[in-house]
Amino acid sequence: MTEAAKHYNPKEIERKIYEKWQPFFKVGKQKGKKTFIALIAPPNITGVLHLGHALENTMIDIMARYHRFKGDRVIWLPGTDHASISTQNVVEKKLKKQGLTRFDLGRKKFLEEVWRWRDQFGDLILEQFKRIGISPDWSRIRFTLDKEYVKTVEDAFIHYYKKGLIYRDDRAINFCPRCQTSLSDLEIDWRENNGNLFYIRYKIKAGSNEDLIVATTRPETILADVALAVSPTDKRYQKYLGEKAILPLVNREILIIADKRVDPNFGTGVLKITPAHSLIDYEIAQRHSLPMISVIDQEAKICNSLPEFNGLDWLEAREKIIERLKAIQALEKIEVYQHSLPYCERCGTALQVIPSKEWFLKMKDLAELAKAAVKQKKVRISPDRFKKVYFDWLKNVRDWCVSRKIWWGQQLPVWFCQNCLKNKSDVYKISRLKPQSNCNVCKKQNWSRTEEVFDTWFSSALWPFAILYSKKEQVWYPADIVSSARDIFHLWITRMIFSGFYFKGKEPFKKVFIHPTIMNKAGQRMSKSLGTGIDPIELVEKYGADVLRFGLIWQAQQTQDLRFNEDYFETGSKFANKVWNAVRFYQIFKDKNKESRADNGNLTKADQLILKDLKKTINLVEKKILNFEFSPALQSIYRFFWNRFCDVYLESSKTGKNNDKVLELVIFDSLKLLHPFMPFLTEQLWLNLGQKKLLFLQSWPETKTIDQFLKK
RNA sequence: GCCCGCUUAGCUCAGUUGGCAGAGUAUCUGGCUUACAUCCAGAAGGUCGUUGGUUCGAGUCCAACAGCGGGCACCA
Secondary structure (H helix, E strand, O other): OOOOOOOOOOOOOHHHHHHHHHHHHOHHHOOOOOEEEEEOOOOEOOOOOOHHHHHHHHHHHHHHHHHHHOOOEEEEEOEEEOOHHHHHHHHHHHHHHOOOOHHHHHHHHHHHHHHHHHHHHOOHHHHHHHHOOOOOOHHHOEEOOOHHHHHHHHHHHHHHHHOOOEEEEEEEEEEEOOOOEEEOHHHEEEEEEEEEEEEEEEEEOOOOOOEEEEEEOOHHHHHHOOEEEEOOOOHHHHHHOOOEEEOOOOOOEEEEEEOOOOOOOOOOOEEEEOOOOOHHHHHHHHHOOOOOOOOEOOOOEEOOOOOOOOOOEHHHHHHHHHHHHHHOOOEEEEEEEEEEEEEEOOOOOEOEEEEEEEEEEOOHHHHHHHHHHHHOOOOEEEOOOHHHHHHHHHHHOOOEEOEEOOOOOOEOOEEEEHHHHHOOOOOEEEOOOOOOOOOOOOOOOOEEEOOOEEOHHHHHOOHHHHHHOOOOOOOOOOEEEEEEEHHHHHHHHHHHHHHHHHHHOOOOEEEEEEEOOEEOOOOOEOOOOOOOOOOHHHHHHHHOHHHHHHHHHHHOOOOOOEEOOOHHHHHHHHHHHHHHHHHHHHHHHHHHOOOOOOOOOOOOHHHHHHHHHHHHHHHHHHHHHHOOOHHHHHHHHHHHHHHHHHHHHHHHHHHOOOOHHHHHHHHHHHHHHHOOOOHHHHHHHHHHOOOOOOHHHOOOOOHHHHHHHHHO
16 A cells, blocks of 8 residues: 555646546446436536536536436536627627627628637636536537537427417517627616606697606607507596697607506606617507607617708717707706616627517417426426526516527528518528428529527527437436526526427426525625636636535535635645545554454444444435535535544544444545545545545445444 | 515624524634644634514514615616
């Protein structure tokens, strides 16, 4: 047996050990009848490992290693996400440094550029995953633009379409003037703003001198007003219903209507209706069959309006319109008003609500599927309080805009007739391949595929069955567990649930675990751009992978987000060293007492005590792991090993007549117990003890063996 | 605006059916005892956010308030 160093040094051993394990990560390498199937949240190809990834995947790795010990076949497939909008933006930023925009390159060359990026950097994050010791099957890496994956997504869209759940509509949506694309409600960053509330006077027609005052934050949109609305319960304005008001500056007549969405207590209780540039107004306009007039274009400039405003940027237009309103005495007053405004989550540009032709997925029935899944406990959400968040979101969910007008992504399987397009008429067919039939309208064949791409999340929503069903070799659907941070709960988790039920009639996973979000010490979100992010790989370099895992797990409590505290890595380092030295003690002790201390079959009180403690700890840890309570699990191992085994039992072994077999059992079982949490250290010690077969391939400690000892 | 969570030792956090307040870290005292000074033995440190209620008994249950965090809605 080799002389082990006095202190544990992770640096030299981690890579070597990982290589020894890696062949056994393969799915086919395990023979168990029961399976444990885990879904990885595929990181973006632009991604760099952050602490959240490290925590999330360490948790899954703990479960995976535990299940392997229990003899289960672990199926855990890694992969990456093409992440359309965020990847496009990253590559655009890179181009910007060379003074180029994507429009300079053109669509084709730009896409080549993105693919080059992906080939070069796309899998870097997976290499970083390896550094923290996680154990998915690396021979089965999936990417959301793989051929098979793309087909799954196209089939899903076509299937929805055939069932009438997909429709194309020209409607008010959130649009980023910089990214030049539509965005879903979930891709918006709302920021507090100090703005103004403008009180604008609209004259009532009917010859009277009466007028209605409207409070608005967006005076420039009066150019597109189609009505004024008041609350049906608002007595002040009942007499005006059905009358017409005159739009200032434009001098168009607009109807005065009543709608329940109007809050009589806000402003003057009169709301101007601009369906093209406000989501609420759009909804109200739909109810009252009002037309939609659009005066802001995709570049956030005024269009289709009075010549003096056309072409102005929306903010310039606002200034000018205020001036003009003042001039005609139509501006009653201006109040300071704090409210939040929508910005592009990816690039930070102020969004515009504008009408755009987009593809929508009807959410009503799908939301019901999702609700039923959790109500009937086919999918269990943990921690429990996220259930409420889940149901609340589904209750109010709007139809999902699944198309994007950016370049990088998966193109919709939609083909437009080019002839008809020239005549400004949209004739399209939905098909994976180019249609071979003639256009119904022009009777000619000139189909061209749309450049629109899918919302990445439409693609990610299909991840479970896209990867667990493919290749016919095996159906591994549904998975047992998926884990994510709360920020992609609706974006990803909820959508996987209804997609799974809709297409496979079955839940995509049995359990969802929402893990804490890692904040900095001040309780703020860590952000790469603000420089407040911490690179997990640097921590691996500094402390070793096991200690990183220890430190993250120790502080990740169930109930809330955690304020990242580097102190726990000191605790972890000390603990790793303690375990290292306890095993050294065992080795030295055994050698020294080879002859004099043979097993005499008797148990001392200390023996009995430590065995009972060991048994209790094994059961507790098992229970906690299954319940996602990783921190308490780790803490109970810590206390058992350090306080009861090292401080009490080992001390008594030095002087007393403890049973050597008990010492051996506790050492070996402790390594097994700790292995899912600190795999490298325990593996190295296992090998140091002269074991031929890897600890990775052992089984979970048996309490039966302990019972047999105790019976003696 | 509506909803949810959190508030416990200097710091970061545990505290599972209500029953003498815990850990890590930091601090102090004493020990290089041949596994580990990355250690051992011991000490100090808290009106459990505030106010009220239920109870023989409340960190734990209820109500209100405050501070912080989050979710939803919203260019009213």
